[in-house]
Amino acid sequence: MAMPMESPITFTNVGKIRWWQRGIFASQTGYVLLALAVLLVIMHFASPYFFTQGNMQNVAKNFSFIAIATLGVTFVIITGGIDLSVGSMMCFSAMITSMVMTELSAPGSPLVHMAADGKTVLANVPGLILLVSLLAGLGVALVAGLVNGFCIAVLGLSPFVTTLGMLSIVRGLGYVVSNGRGSFPGGPDADYFYALTSGDVLGVPVPFIYLVILALAMAVVLHHTSFGRHVFALGGNEKAAELTGIPVVRVKIEVYVICALAAGLQGIIISGWLGSAPANMATSYELNVIAAAVIGGANLAGGIGGPLGAIVGCVLLEVIRNGLVLAQVSSYWQQTLVGVIIILAVLVDRIRSRMT
Amino acid sequence: MTKADATPVLELSGIGKEFGAIRALHDVDMQVFPGEVVGLMGDNGAGKSTLVKIIAGNFRPTHGEIRFAGSAVHFNRPVDARAVGIEVVYQDLALSDNLTAAANVFLGRELKRRFGPLALLDHKAMAARALELFGELRSETRPDDLVKQMSGGQRQAVAIARTRLSNARLVMMDEPTAAISVRQVEQVLGLIHRLKEQGVAVMLISHRMPDVFAVCDRVVVMRRGEKRADKPIHQTSPEEVTALITGAKEAA
Numbered sequence: 001m002a003m004p005m006e007s008p009i010t011f012t013n014v015g016k017i018r019w020w021q022r023g024i025f026a027s028q029t030g031y032v033l034l035a036l037a038v039l040l041v042i043m044h045f046a047s048p049y050f051f052t053q054g055n056m057q058n059v060a061k062n063f064s065f066i067a068i069a070t071l072g073v074t075f076v077i078i079t080g081g082i083d084l085s086v087g088s089m090m091c092f093s094a095m096i097t098s099m100v101m102t103e104l105s106a107p108g109s110p111l112v113h114m115a116a117d118g119k120t121v122l123a124n125v126p127g128l129i130l131l132v133s134l135l136a137g138l139g140v141a142l143v144a145g146l147v148n149g150f151c152i153a154v155l156g157l158s159p160f161v162t163t164l165g166m167l168s169i170v171r172g173l174g175y176v177v178s179n180g181r182g183s184f185p186g187g188p189d190a191d192y193f194y195a196l197t198s199g200d201v202l203g204v205p206v207p208f209i210y211l212v213i214l215a216l217a218m219a220v221v222l223h224h225t226s227f228g229r230h231v232f233a234l235g236g237n238e239k240a241a242e243l244t245g246i247p248v249v250r251v252k253i254e255v256y257v258i259c260a261l262a263a264g265l266q267g268i269i270i271s272g273w274l275g276s277a278p279a280n281m282a283t284s285y286e287l288n289v290i291a292a293a294v295i296g297g298a299n300l301a302g303g304i305g306g307p308l309g310a311i312v313g314c315v316l317l318e319v320i321r322n323g324l325v326l327a328q329v330s331s332y333w334q335q336t337l338v339g340v341i342i343i344l345a346v347l348v349d350r351i352r353s354r355m356t
Numbered sequence: 357m358t359k360a361d362a363t364p365v366l367e368l369s370g371i372g373k374e375f376g377a378i379r380a381l382h383d384v385d386m387q388v389f390p391g392e393v394v395g396l397m398g399d400n401g402a403g404k405s406t407l408v409k410i411i412a413g414n415f416r417p418t419h420g421e422i423r424f425a426g427s428a429v430h431f432n433r434p435v436d437a438r439a440v441g442i443e444v445v446y447q448d449l450a451l452s453d454n455l456t457a458a459a460n461v462f463l464g465r466e467l468k469r470r471f472g473p474l475a476l477l478d479h480k481a482m483a484a485r486a487l488e489l490f491g492e493l494r495s496e497t498r499p500d501d502l503v504k505q506m507s508g509g510q511r512q513a514v515a516i517a518r519t520r521l522s523n524a525r526l527v528m529m530d531e532p533t534a535a536i537s538v539r540q541v542e543q544v545l546g547l548i549h550r551l552k553e554q555g556v557a558v559m560l561i562s563h564r565m566p567d568v569f570a571v572c573d574r575v576v577v578m579r580r581g582e583k584r585a586d587k588p589i590h591q592t593s594p595e596e597v598t599a600l601i602t603g604a605k606e607a608a
Contacts, residue, residue, distance in 0.1 A: 240451055
C-alpha cells in the first residue's frame with residue numbers, strides 16, 4: 001500500500017512517542033504481566049511442585065473459574081460502569097440450568113409430556129435436555145442483564161446502586177426457587193454436562209479452552225469492531241460519545257447483557273466442577289472478579305481495559321493463592337495479600353502516569 | 357464575496373424560540389454564504405447558544421424558517437443537521453481522551469471492511485484519511501497518538517478534522533479560543549482560514565474581540581434575544597461592537 005502522503009506535514013516540534021511509551025508497554029497490564037513472570041520464577045525456586053503438570057492443570061482450571069466472568073465485567077468497567085451482581089448471577093444461572101435439567105428428565109413431572117416409551121419427549125433426543133437447560137440458564141442471565149442495562153442506560157440510575165440491588169434480587173430468587181437447598185444436575189444428559197464443564201481435552205481443562213476462545217473473541221470485538229470502539233469512547237467521554245451520534249443507550253445495555261451472560265456461563269461451568277449448584281454458591285465472587293479486572297489494568301473510571309488484563313489479573317490471584325498453599329503459609333493470609341496487591345497495582349500505575 | 361452572486365448556505369428568517377414564558381430568541385434573520393466567516397457575538401444570555409442549538413438541531417424553533425443551501429429544512433435531532441452538512445465544534449471539543457486522533461475523527465462513522473459476516477474496522481484507511489485531513493489543516497498531528505497526550509491546538513485540529521470528514525458546508529465553532537494559549541489561538545485561527553479556503557462557511561461564536569476581528573468577514577451581534585447588528589467587519593470597530601453587546605448602543 002502506497003503511503004498516501006508525500007508528507008505535506010512535517011513534524012518539526014511534535015516528537016514521536018517511543019514504542020516503549022505506548023501500547024501495552026505503557027499500561028498497567030504490561031507491568032502486572034512482568035510482575036507475574038517474576039512471581040512464576042520465584043515460585044519455581046520456592047517449590048518443586050509448582051511447575052508440575054498436575055499443579056499447572058489445577059492453576060489453569062482454578063483461574064478459569066473466575067476469568068470468564070472477569071472478561072464480562074471488564075466490558076462494563078471499560079464503559080465506566082460496574083456490575084456487582086456477577087456473583088449472584090453465577091449462582092442463579094447454574095441453579096436454573098440444573099433445575100431445568102432435572103425437571104425435564106424426571107418421569108412423572110407435571111411439566112413434561114411423556115413419550116410412548118415412558119421417557120420424556122426431550123430425553124429421546126440425546127443432548128436436547130442439556131441444550132434446553134443451558135439456554136434456560138443463560139436466558140435468566142440475559143433478562144437480568146437487560147434489566148440492569150435498562151435501569152442504568154434508560155432510567156439513568158447509578159450502576160453501583162442498580163447492580164447492588166440486582167445482587168440481592170438474584171440471590172434472593174435463587175433461594176426462592178430452590179427453597180434454599182440448592183440443586184444438582186441430573187438425568188440422562190448429566191454426563192454430557194460434566195464433560196462439557198469439568199472435563200479436559202488432551203490434558204487441557206475445558207474451562208481454560210472456553211476462556212481462551214472468549215478472550216480472543218473479546219480482543220477482536222474491542223479493537224476491531226465499531227461496537228468495541230464505542231465501548232471505549234463511552235468510557236473516555238460519555239458526553240462526547242453522545243454528541244458524535246454513538247447509540248449510547250444501546251451500547252450500555254449491550255455491555256450489561258454481555259456481563260450477565262458471561263457470569264451465567266461462568267456459574268454453569270463452576271456448578272459442573274462442584275457437581276451441584278448450592279444456594280450460597282459464588283457468594284462474594286463479584287469482589288474477586290472486580291479485583292482481578294482492576295489488578296489487570298481495567299480502570300474503574302472507564303476507558304481502559306482488555307481481555308489480556310482480565311486474564312493476567314485472574315492468573316496473578318490464583319498463582320498467589322496456589323503459591324501460599326505450596327509454601328505452607330496459612331491460607332488466611334491470602335485475602336490480606338490480595339488486598340495489598342490491588343492497592344499496589346493501582347499505586348504503581350498512578351506513579352507511572354505522574355512520571356510521563 | 358458579495359451577497360448578490362451566490363445562494364446563502366444558511367438562511368434564517370424570523371426565527372423565534374420561547375421556553376415557557378421566556379422569550380429566548382425573537383425574529384432573527386440571518387444569512388451565511390459559502391466561504392464566509394461570520395462572528396456571532398453577544399453577552400451571556402443574549403441568545404447565541406440558543407441560536408446555535410436551533411441550527412444544530414438540538415432545539416426546534418417556535419417560529420420561523422431555516423433554509424439550507426436553498427431548501428427549507430426541519431431538524432428533529434442533531435443527526436439530521438449533520439446529515440445535510442452542518443457540523444458543530446463544541447467548546448469542550450467532544451473528544452474521547454483515551455482514543456487516538458484517528459479514532460476520534462471517525463468516531464460514530466468508522467470505516468469498515470467486510471470479512472464474511474463480520475465488519476471489522478479498517479484501521480489503515482482511517483489513519484491514512486486522518487493524516488490527509490491533518491495535512492489539509494496543516495496541523496502537526498499524528499493519527500496514532502492518543503488525544504490525551506495532545507496540545508490544545510492539536511485537539512482543536514482533531515475536532516475540526518471531524519467536520520471535514522463529512523464535507524460539512526457550515527461549521528459552527530463554539531468558543532474555540534476560550535481556554536488555550538496564545539500560540540494555539542494562532543493555530544486555531546489558521547484552521548479557520550483553511551476551512552474558508554475550501555469554501556466552507558464558518559460561524560465563530562466567541563467572546564474574544566481580537567479573534568473575531570482577525571478572522572471574520574462579518575460580525576453579527578445579539579442582545580436580549582434579538583439581532584442588533586450585522587455588519588462587514590471593515591465597517592465596524594471593536595468599540596462599536598462592545599457598545600452593541602453591552603447595550604450602550606441599541607442597534608447598528
